Amino acid sequence: MGWFNTCALEPGLFVTREPAVAEMFRAAAVTVLGRDRDLQFDFGCGLAPLRPGLPLSGGPVLAVASHAHVDHIGGFHEFTDRLGHMAETAGFAGLPGLETFVAEFRGWPHLVSTPPAPGWTIADWHLPPAPLTATLAEGDRIDLGDRHFTVLHLPGHSPGGIALLDETDGLFLSGDAIYDDDILDDLPGACIPDYVLTMERLRHLDCRLVVGGHGPEMSRTEMVAIAEAYLRKRG
Ligand SMILES: [Zn+2]
Ligand SMILES: [Zn+2]
Numbered sequence: 001m002g003w004f005n006t007c008a009l010e011p012g013l014f015v016t017r018e019p020a021v022a023e024m025f026r027a028a029a030v031t032v033l034g035r036d037r038d039l040q041f042d043f044g045c046g047l048a049p050l051r052p053g054l055p056l057s058g059g060p061v062l063a064v065a066s067h068a069h070v071d072h073i074g075g076f077h078e079f080t081d082r083l084g085h086m087a088e089t090a091g092f093a094g095l096p097g098l099e100t101f102v103a104e105f106r107g108w109p110h111l112v113s114t115p116p117a118p119g120w121t122i123a124d125w126h127l128p129p130a131p132l133t134a135t136l137a138e139g140d141r142i143d144l145g146d147r148h149f150t151v152l153h154l155p156g157h158s159p160g161g162i163a164l165l166d167e168t169d170g171l172f173l174s175g176d177a178i179y180d181d182d183i184l185d186d187l188p189g190a191c192i193p194d195y196v197l198t199m200e201r202l203r204h205l206d207c208r209l210v211v212g213g214h215g216p217e218m219s220r221t222e223m224v225a226i227a228e229a230y231l232r233k234r235g
Helices: 086-093 103-105 191-202 220-234
Strands: 003-009 013-017 029-032 037-040 061-064 083-086 135-137 141-143 149-153 162-166 171-175 208-211
Touching: 003 208, 083 086, 086 135, 191 220, 208 220
Parallel strands: 037 061, 061 083, 083 135, 171 208
Antiparallel strands: 003 013, 013 029, 029 037, 141 149, 149 162, 162 171
């Protein structure tokens, strides 16, 4: 088996993960095939070249990062059109000012269960800068030709966390704004009052299928239950 594992969820919708990476950093990289261009939403940890392992069509690709944490931007530099929220520009560019958790990743015990290449050690890994080529904000549209996504700015987990919603078919790519696992809201850069507002918003969001930044896919009912549990705890 290769380094990446890709699942087809629906026609034109794929989720790629790194099964050998510790659960804390095992994030979902989502591919959506479009008529005019493909969307790649998030980019793994950068432990192996990502792009050749993705089920892309071979046409143009819009690369959108949900936020600048290391487990979501490892292969971002492999793409030329790189979009993300302006609140995290420093993180994407590898500059100080935004926590990307590179040091934690590097020092994580048992980071991988098998190495990505024979003889590999963490000393071989680095996170190449991937400065944004354009910024996204709340309400912006991502146009793939035959389907469109609306950008939602959902801070809390990180200041510039974004999610993408296809309002026509109800597909919601939530990044780390919400996922079916422990919700991390006390990291450097996180903000609980912002997260409460984000969860309040998600609780009322009209969608059908939710692909989170971690954990299994969710129905809307499952997502709402996670948002409401968070609000009971922190709201
Ligand atoms: Zn993550
Ligand atoms: Zn994160």
